[in-house]
Amino acid sequence: xxxxxxxxxxxxxxxxxxxxxxxxxxxLLRAQEGSAKDGTVKxxxxxxxxxxxxxxxxxxxxxxxxxxxxxxxxxxxxxxxxDRQLAGPYGADKYRYTKGAFVESVPEHxxxxxxxxxxxxRDGIAKLGVNFDELPVEQQIQKLQSMEKxxxxxxxxxxxxxxxxxxxxxxxxxxxxxxxxxGYPGPRMSYREDIDKHFGTEFRPKxxxxxxxxxxxxxxxxxxxx
Amino acid sequence: MTNxxxxxxxxxxxxxxxxxxxKELVSxxxxxxLALERGAPRxxxxxxxxxxxxxxxxxxxxxxxxxxxTITHRHSLRDSAVPVRxxxxxxxxxxxxxxxxxxxxxxxxxxxxxxxxxxxxxEKHGAAHxxxxxxxxxxxxxxxxxxxxxxYAEQMMGVSGKAGNLGGxxxxxxxxxxxxxxxxxxxxxxxxxxxxxxxxxxxRKLGYHPYPxxxxxxxxxxxxxxxxxxxxxxxxxxxxxxGCMIGAxxxxxxxxxxxxxxxxxxQLRTGSWxxxxxxxxxxxxxxxxxxxxxxxxxxxAETVILSTFTLNNVRLMxxxxxxxxxxxxxxxxxxxRNLTHQVQGGARIYFDKPLNAFMGAGxxxxxxxxxxxxxxxxxxxxxxxFGMLSxxxxxxxxxxxxxxxxxGSAKSNWGAEWKAASLQWxxxxxxxxxxxEHMSYRQNYIDLDPTxxxxxxxxxxxxxxxxTEHEYKQHDFAYDLAAKIGPVMGAKVDPRRPSHAKxxxxxxxxxxxxxxxxxxxxxxxxxVNPYLQHWDVPNLWVIGASSFPQNASGNPTLTALAVTHxxxxxxxxxxxxxxxxxx
Numbered sequence: 001x002x003x004x005x006x007x008x009x010x011x012x013x014x015x016x017x018x019x020x021x022x023x024x025x026x027x028l029l030r031a032q033e034g035s036a037k038d039g040t041v042k043x044x045x046x047x048x049x050x051x052x053x054x055x056x057x058x059x060x061x062x063x064x065x066x067x068x069x070x071x072x073x074x075x076x077x078x079x080x081x082x083d084r085q086l087a088g089p090y091g092a093d094k095y096r097y098t099k100g101a102f103v104e105s106v107p108e109h110x111x112x113x114x115x116x117x118x119x120x121x122r123d124g125i126a127k128l129g130v131n132f133d134e135l136p137v138e139q140q141i142q143k144l145q146s147m148e149k150x151x152x153x154x155x156x157x158x159x160x161x162x163x164x165x166x167x168x169x170x171x172x173x174x175x176x177x178x179x180x181x182x183g184y185p186g187p188r189m190s191y192r193e194d195i196d197k198h199f200g201t202e203f204r205p206k207x208x209x210x211x212x213x214x215x216x217x218x219x220x221x222x223x224x225x226x
Numbered sequence: 227m228t229n230x231x232x233x234x235x236x237x238x239x240x241x242x243x244x245x246x247x248x249k250e251l252v253s254x255x256x257x258x259x260l261a262l263e264r265g266a267p268r269x270x271x272x273x274x275x276x277x278x279x280x281x282x283x284x285x286x287x288x289x290x291x292x293x294x295x296t297i298t299h300r301h302s303l304r305d306s307a308v309p310v311r312x313x314x315x316x317x318x319x320x321x322x323x324x325x326x327x328x329x330x331x332x333x334x335x336x337x338x339x340x341x342x343x344x345x346x347x348x349e350k351h352g353a354a355h356x357x358x359x360x361x362x363x364x365x366x367x368x369x370x371x372x373x374x375x376x377x378y379a380e381q382m383m384g385v386s387g388k389a390g391n392l393g394g395x396x397x398x399x400x401x402x403x404x405x406x407x408x409x410x411x412x413x414x415x416x417x418x419x420x421x422x423x424x425x426x427x428x429x430r431k432l433g434y435h436p437y438p439x440x441x442x443x444x445x446x447x448x449x450x451x452x453x454x455x456x457x458x459x460x461x462x463x464x465x466x467x468x469g470c471m472i473g474a475x476x477x478x479x480x481x482x483x484x485x486x487x488x489x490x491x492x493q494l495r496t497g498s499w500x501x502x503x504x505x506x507x508x509x510x511x512x513x514x515x516x517x518x519x520x521x522x523x524x525x526x527a528e529t530v531i532l533s534t535f536t537l538n539n540v541r542l543m544x545x546x547x548x549x550x551x552x553x554x555x556x557x558x559x560x561x562x563r564n565l566t567h568q569v570q571g572g573a574r575i576y577f578d579k580p581l582n583a584f585m586g587a588g589x590x591x592x593x594x595x596x597x598x599x600x601x602x603x604x605x606x607x608x609x610x611x612f613g614m615l616s617x618x619x620x621x622x623x624x625x626x627x628x629x630x631x632x633x634g635s636a637k638s639n640w641g642a643e644w645k646a647a648s649l650q651w652x653x654x655x656x657x658x659x660x661x662x663e664h665m666s667y668r669q670n671y672i673d674l675d676p677t678x679x680x681x682x683x684x685x686x687x688x689x690x691x692x693x694t695e696h697e698y699k700q701h702d703f704a705y706d707l708a709a710k711i712g713p714v715m716g717a718k719v720d721p722r723r724p725s726h727a728k729x730x731x732x733x734x735x736x737x738x739x740x741x742x743x744x745x746x747x748x749x750x751x752x753x754v755n756p757y758l759q760h761w762d763v764p765n766l767w768v769i770g771a772s773s774f775p776q777n778a779s780g781n782p783t784l785t786a787l788a789v790t791h792x793x794x795x796x797x798x799x800x801x802x803x804x805x806x807x808x809x
Contacts, residue, residue, distance in 0.1 A: 062640075062641065063640040063641065064640070064645055065641065065642050065645065067642050067645070069642070069645055069646040069649055070649065072645070090285060093293075094293065095285075095291060095292060095293055096292065096293060096311055096312050097292050097293055097296040097309050097310070097311045097312070098293065098311070099309070099678060099679065101677065103306075103308060105308040106301075106728075107730075108301070108727075108728050108729065108730035108731065108732065109299065109308050109310075109730075109731055109732070110311070110312065110314060110730075110731060110732040111311065111312070112308055112309075112311060141641065144640075145638075148638075157639070157640050160640075161625055161628055161629065162280060162284065162625050164625075164628070165279075165624035165625045165628060166278075166279060166280035166284075166625060167278050167279070167280065169278075170280055178624065179624060181649070182624055182627075182628065182649065182652045182653070183652065183653065184584055184623075184624040185584060187277030187278070187462070187464065188462060189460060189462060189471075189472075190460035190461070190462060191460065191461040191462065191463075191585040192458070192459075192460050192461060194461075194582075194585060195417050195419050195461040195585050195586070195590075195619075196417040196418060196419065196423070198420075198582050199420045199423065200420065200579045200580070201579075201580065202580045202582070202653075203580075203582045203585075210275065210277055210278055214274060214275060216275070218275055218278065219275060220278075220280075220281060221280075221281045221285060221287055
């Protein structure tokens with residue numbers, strides 16, 4: 001049996017409602033098996049090894065950094081989001097046309113190669129290097145710049161944005177930190193009374209997630225059996 | 227292969243057109259009707275937990291499983307085609323209701339000259355001034371003939387809007403360029419959001435004639451002539467690529483299925499993938515399908531209605547060897563000809579004020595038709611047809627919206643500088659959008675791919691499709707028009723002009739794929755007659771946007787429903803009484 005892998009992160013670094021983020025994993029911050037007494041949490045990983053998760057956590061943080069303009073990939077838990085996407089049907093290309101022949105074509109036809117997102121990440125992480133997360137920030141940025149044109153980098157950039165702003169049931173946007181950052185209120189049943197008001201001024205209802213407004217568990221696609 | 231008990235009418239596809247045809251048949255006749263849908267059942271109750279941008283808007287959870295079947299694409303006869311491996315430029319639906327569940331709901335009537343396009347353009351410009359490769363045709367049916375059927379479709383869905391031409395009387399605030407209507411819209415126009423309000427004010431100031439986009443989203447609670455009640459739109463913004471969780475957006479599941487369920491003569495079989503129309507001696511004898519367990523069936527039927535999305539209508543005829551494949555070299559043959567999409571374009575605009583753009587509805591917006599069709603165009607610069615320019619408040623979602631920044635505001639598209647710029651411009655960006663006519667050309671067509679196959683090993687469809695100089699002129703015209711209106715709205719217009727790029731299968735344009743099984747007055751140039759009856763196989767009817775000889779600027783669903791109802795009248799009032807060729 002594959003050894004269970006965990007990502008260890010400082011509890012304070014993650015938005016504050018990590019418990020909610022991990023709702024479908026039976027998981028309690030205090031009572032968690034193997035949790036350290038040093039204020040860290042261990043997030044069970046579905047796809048990455050702990051080392052790979054650290055590399056992707058660092059790389060996504062360079063793409064969407066936590067800085068003076070607000071929180072970033074680290075606080076949102078983007079790496080947890082990516083880990084789940086890769087473990088699910090998306091990562092395995094369950095819903096992509098994957099019959100051969102695989103031939104290179106013009107750019108207007110998009111990604112035509114055989115590798116699925118899981119393979120693309122494994123290859124990309126190898127190119128970033130297993131010690132990527134230990135490099136100084138400037139070197140991390142340079143390394144990513146040198147890979148900007150690769151399919152891997154483009155996926156990573158796209159997934160980082162998704163992990164910042166998708167509903168928290170997918171594992172990122174912890175505590176709706178991404179939605180708070182951009183003033184998105186989450187899904188809401190009605191704006192009938194507001195749609196033609198607030199012209200030119202900010203209308204920013206307090207965010208709520210899908211599971212909060214519907215009061216039942218979501219069925220994120222990544223949980224589908226591959 | 228298991229032989230099933232015969233039915234009077236077998237309908238292939240359980241989307242808008244198939245179920246609309248079924249509803250007419252079972253409510254107006256005593257025939258037995260079986261609809262075969264390859265996807266799963268759907269209902270409004272399924273949609274409550276779908277307000278999730280990632281799974282539905284990004285990963286496209288409601289679409290056909292592209293791993294099982296896709297199309298291939300090439301730009302010209304000289305190229306070899308490759309598969310569309312992930313959805314991009316259009317989104318075919320699946321399941322009961324088909325793409326009619328996740329559509330946006332824009333519900334236009336086409337202008338009358340669209341239906342007589344070849345005649346109209348020849349009269350206006352002279353045959354010598356039309357592009358040599360232009361393949362536009364007359365439909366064989368006129369706007370006046372379709373008008374009552376448009377009205378039927380508008381009532382069925384409760385389309386909201388404001389008439390601009392009631393029986394020839396022009397009405398300010400509606401689309402004064404539309405062809406005459408017998409009735410105003412069943413429900414009033416939706417409320418407008420900030421961005422579309424600004425467009426309305428600016429366009430008016432400039433002397434244009436803005437009007438609200440006609441929407442299959444109810445502006446007020448409504449009961450249609452079938453007695454089906456639905457609630458008013460809540461402007462939640464989860465329309466396009468989502469099913470409506472309250473049923474305010476008209477979908478087959480909330481308008482047609484509640485009626486059909488009451489009829490014992492109607493049966494719906496889901497998970498049933500029709501793979502061949504079986505025929506002999508010029509008559510369809512039934513359909514062959516494979517169910518979800520891989521078991522094969524033959525369903526005998528007196529009449530077959532082929533009413534899937536454009537793609538599968540054309541493909542099933544190719545696979546069943548019905549009709550004569552089109553040959554672009556000689557211009558002979560009909561199956562697959564006149565493939566069109568829709569011309570998109572316009573310009574991005576940037577405001578210094580928040581738009582609260584997360585509120586909206588897929589078809590909430592204001593638009594102008596001052597240059598729609600051939601309005602205001604002389605044709606001297608080669609621009610024969612244009613389209614509508616609009617500003618929409620669709621309900622912006624944060625993954626898709628993030629990172630829309632004016633050029634030059636960040637050196638890269640990631641990192642600290644990009645993040646700060648994206649946050650600065652967050653909720654201050656909108657688009658002025660062209661919905662432009664895509665005329666048909668000889669070289670744009672559909673056939674079977676010689677290499678790639680579906681999950682059963684049957685050949686995929688192949689698109690040969692590219693933009694021409696005319697579409698680039700439409701792009702330029704749209705940009706220039708947007709650049710006039712944007713500043714009057716108080717916005718800065720993105721300085722990047724249209725790039726005149728080739729057709730790409732990556733970026734979403736619209737799911738408005740038309741043609742391939744077009745209607746017309748002659749069997750030499752069309753697949754079906756003006757009643758949508760197949761010219762060679764009179765007990766086969768092929769309905770939907772596959773029958774449109776060219777794209778009109780407006781989105782096709784309302785017209786697809788109008789021609790379905792027109793065809794249903796022909797089936798019921800003429801064909802079933804005296805089976806045979808109607809033309």
